[in-house]
Amino acid sequence: MVLFVVISFVLLFLLFCTLLDDLYLIKFKRLPPGPLSLPIIGGLHLLGREPYKSVQNMAAKYGGILSLRLGMQERFVYVVDPELAKQLLSSEYLADRPRLPFFDVLSKEGHGIGSRPYDFTWKLHTRIIYSSISKLIQTQLDNILQNSEEHLFKILEGKKGEPILPETEIRTAVLMTMGRFIFGHEYASADDPKLQLILWLNEETMKGLQPVNLINLIPGLQYISLPFYPNYRNLKKAKERFLNDEFESHKRNFDGHALDIMDMIIKELEEDEHDSMKFRQKQRKEFLLPQNFLMSIFTLIVGGEQTLSSNLLWLLLYTAKHQDCQEKILRELRNNDIVPTDFVQFHNKQKFPYTTAFYKETMRFVSTSYFGIPRTASADIHVNGFTIPKGTTVFPNFWSINHNEKYWSQPHEFQPERFLELKNLHSPNIPGFIIYGYGRRPCIGSQIARACLFSFLCNTVNKFHVSLPPDEEPDMRGHTQLVIEPPKFKLIFQKRS
Numbered sequence: 001m002v003l004f005v006v007i008s009f010v011l012l013f014l015l016f017c018t019l020l021d022d023l024y025l026i027k028f029k030r031l032p033p034g035p036l037s038l039p040i041i042g043g044l045h046l047l048g049r050e051p052y053k054s055v056q057n058m059a060a061k062y063g064g065i066l067s068l069r070l071g072m073q074e075r076f077v078y079v080v081d082p083e084l085a086k087q088l089l090s091s092e093y094l095a096d097r098p099r100l101p102f103f104d105v106l107s108k109e110g111h112g113i114g115s116r117p118y119d120f121t122w123k124l125h126t127r128i129i130y131s132s133i134s135k136l137i138q139t140q141l142d143n144i145l146q147n148s149e150e151h152l153f154k155i156l157e158g159k160k161g162e163p164i165l166p167e168t169e170i171r172t173a174v175l176m177t178m179g180r181f182i183f184g185h186e187y188a189s190a191d192d193p194k195l196q197l198i199l200w201l202n203e204e205t206m207k208g209l210q211p212v213n214l215i216n217l218i219p220g221l222q223y224i225s226l227p228f229y230p231n232y233r234n235l236k237k238a239k240e241r242f243l244n245d246e247f248e249s250h251k252r253n254f255d256g257h258a259l260d261i262m263d264m265i266i267k268e269l270e271e272d273e274h275d276s277m278k279f280r281q282k283q284r285k286e287f288l289l290p291q292n293f294l295m296s297i298f299t300l301i302v303g304g305e306q307t308l309s310s311n312l313l314w315l316l317l318y319t320a321k322h323q324d325c326q327e328k329i330l331r332e333l334r335n336n337d338i339v340p341t342d343f344v345q346f347h348n349k350q351k352f353p354y355t356t357a358f359y360k361e362t363m364r365f366v367s368t369s370y371f372g373i374p375r376t377a378s379a380d381i382h383v384n385g386f387t388i389p390k391g392t393t394v395f396p397n398f399w400s401i402n403h404n405e406k407y408w409s410q411p412h413e414f415q416p417e418r419f420l421e422l423k424n425l426h427s428p429n430i431p432g433f434i435i436y437g438y439g440r441r442p443c444i445g446s447q448i449a450r451a452c453l454f455s456f457l458c459n460t461v462n463k464f465h466v467s468l469p470p471d472e473e474p475d476m477r478g479h480t481q482l483v484i485e486p487p488k489f490k491l492i493f494q495k496r497s
């Protein structure tokens, strides 16, 4: 009885403090409004299984910009209004990323472009990596895609029309593509030790990135060796050894012809060296520290694998589910005289408007990166009569924007044809369609992602009829994690003749 009274008293006291803090922030500090918090859990219970829909529903009451406390942390700001989201994401004061303790564990010496502040080094890394990716796309793209896809198709053919869970095959094909783009690796098979190492590094890093990972909640755990809990020291060492070995062997073998992103960067660095006035010396030195810029390269794998694999799996699922759409994609291929033994190159995408419309509608409809990657205010931002204080974490709701009736009629219907009505189908800037982020630091891999998605879809349908086994009924809501993951599902790949 005494215990019950004590607990009730503590909870009431916490409730009083939390409400007081909410009212202080909303009424006096002019933070955007939002639901009041409960002690300990804040507003976590309001997010549910599909947080992007819950936040959209809250916007009906609180407006296009609102705030909500998650657990015992600060109140986060959510932006649902498309114009406001664009305005904020373009602000130089909303271009930092929040600090995640796991990144300090993984890379004390320097964060990669995905997690470091919007500083000189970020701009330098981003400029060099972006221009490397663009050049590589012009020279190597279809070659790289064809290699990984042929490898995938051989495996699918070997299944002889038996239902399979496609996840492992797709993730391996994506990592093969990324490994080839970044390090120039040619993998003999899925068991190739180099591929297995990247797979392991990526999987362990993804586990560490989960916000509910204990190390993000109790950063001190990294210093303690517990038998039941990893402290990630082995991961850090393995990552550094792998990246340093790659860097050294690329430097040793570089003959002036860049074949992958690592080569491109070495070339850029050599060219920059002759132009010593170009950058401020101190920051240039910082960039040149291998452990610092190699982390930016590692970020490409971590930022790219999961997003790309999930989107490809969703694409396959929608292709199998919407047989009428698959027929239209096939007709478009055959009308262009493509036969199953051909490989469709990405630079011919203009000839395939329906295929492009289908994959864009799938991306819009699912919106896997529903809240993007959060940004943090580096100064107080005043917007629409509210203040977003320095240090506040802001989430744009891309799912809401992609389902906004201002841009899309019947946004909750799956209709690839809607994209055919647009004049700028192939443009990366379609109003009301935000997949790769916006403003100051959008996705650096978007060119690679667009090419992969189009190419894998087009060439898979060219070679295989894709269908769900008769008893397969996947839950089309998927699982909301860092991105919306597709459900587990089986597919049948029937080779076309």
Ligand code: HEM
Pocket: 089, 097, 113, 114, 115, 126, 299, 300, 301, 303, 304, 305, 307, 308, 311, 368, 369, 372, 373, 374, 375, 435, 436, 437, 438, 439, 441, 442, 443, 444, 445, 446, 448, 449
């Ligand atoms: C369909 C696939 C992909 C989707 C949906 C996607 C989406 C996103 C989004 C929404 C952001 C946040 C942008 C912002 O804050 O405005 C982002 C950032 C990022 N993406 Fe992607 N991405 C994809 C593929 C890739 C690929 C293939 C790579 C690597 C080659 C990549 C590397 C990154 C990196 C490094 C960042 C962090 C950029 C920074 O903070 O400066 N992404 N991506």
